[in-house]
Amino acid sequence: MTRAVALNDVDVVAIIDSAPGGGDLTDSTALCNRPAIDPANWLANNYFNSAFDYYELLVPVQTVSITHTVLATASTLVLSIVGLSITIKGQQDDRDIVLYAHNLGYVPTYMIAYNGGRLSAGQHVVIRGAGTTSQRSRCVSHDADATNIYLHEHCTSGDVDLEADTLSYEVMIFNRPVRDPDLPLLSYDNSGTGVALIDHGRIRSDRHYLRKALAAETSFDINLGPTMDINDGFVRVVTGGVVFDEPGYGGSWAGPAYVPVSGIF
């Protein structure tokens, strides 16, 4: 039976399926209430539990267009010995790009979406002329500090310039709200338009949380396993079922299962 539980003596509010064993539904020591009291070991019985943290969106999803600039070709004579001279074509460069200034004063949890999937930490978003002397590429990772979310770009040119690319990224930054000890487990703020508050005001109806997507909703995917495979010298990234191969990848890995989530758009 799915039911709401509010146990003031242990300061827990939850929506659970009862555990076997019965007992007084209002008794925090009853066997039926174990999913509420020990939620980490009864995850599948919990639909919501105030003991957990949730992905609360700090600001609306930020769609950011970045123009990745040109990297010129280059020609460098690296060796000249009897009967053999070698010239390297192209060069490489590392660039840090501010994707979003959050100015929080702490390092937040974040996610970045790119081209229908979650951006990996080291993903080739541009590869042209693969396998030729004209090969040029951009590999993008990302990171955060107390002020910004960054892209870290490693790019290479070939015997031609790496052209400029304008790419779109969606940035999601998540908050870690804290309880307000002056508020009860469940409350309602009827000022303004009205806000339903749970867990001492920590979970609020006027906020957006990453949650299982409903039918026809715009969604994003949480991957339930590793998103990279390496085979024959190169990497495949699969995120939310979207496949990004580095040219030369030699495997057939299908990628992880995933859960479509929404609630933040």
Added chain:
Amino acid sequence: MGGSFGYRNDTTPPRFEHLDGGRVVWRSDAAPALLLPDTAWLNWSGTITCPDFIKGNAMYQGWNGVTGGSALYQGSIWSVMRPGTWGPDEPSPYNIPRILLGTIPAACNFIEVVANLTRVQSIFVFFFVAASQYQKYGAYIDPDGGCIELEGTHAWRRIFKVVMAPTDNGDGTRNVYLETYQSVKYQAKFTTDIGGNMKTDPQSYDGSATSAWYNKWTHDGDPSGWLWWLMATTGNDINSMRGGSGQPSAADTSDWTTQWTTTLSVRPGYAQT
């Protein structure tokens, strides 16, 4: 209409829902993805080691001059990186043992990882070019799926993954591991595009047919892999071919081992399926 939290029995099945007007904040059949609290995080600090690759060698004898006249001869020896894939389930010498980071509740179905990496030593250049480094050292990275692409060239890559064990331990817990992988692309014969041709057999000088050596490459018995490092060259020496009295030393002092000081924070999570 403002926020609400309540129970509906006019739906099939009945459900609890937290609404903001008509917007579903979450409800029992659209549950919010959760992360376990700090006390359940796995925090790990240590060193990740990517082992050296397997290497052979190639030799080249260059020739400049006029047939029948004066000429210069110079030998060179190159390290050749052999193809192969390393990982926790590969046999020796390709095995890289996985590292147990700890355990999480068995029912967790995803993990959120924060990583901070710094490579602790300089790295060799690969065919005169620095290997590509894909991460910013000392930065806080939220890698999707716990996977990070570390470094690579046009011939190889290195990655690591933080993974949940596919099966639980039978005691309500599930192991979480750090796994390191590297792979060198298969190439049947190191390229001679840079000049010269591969010599036909014999690969080692037998005292005859000296003219067949000039501007030719030889291998050490296995031509597969990638020319990546010029180890040494000789002076002007007509016998500077493989097996000749002046061949360059085949001692390979290179070491592609890299080590990364790493801190990881693994946050167990659960998303309703």
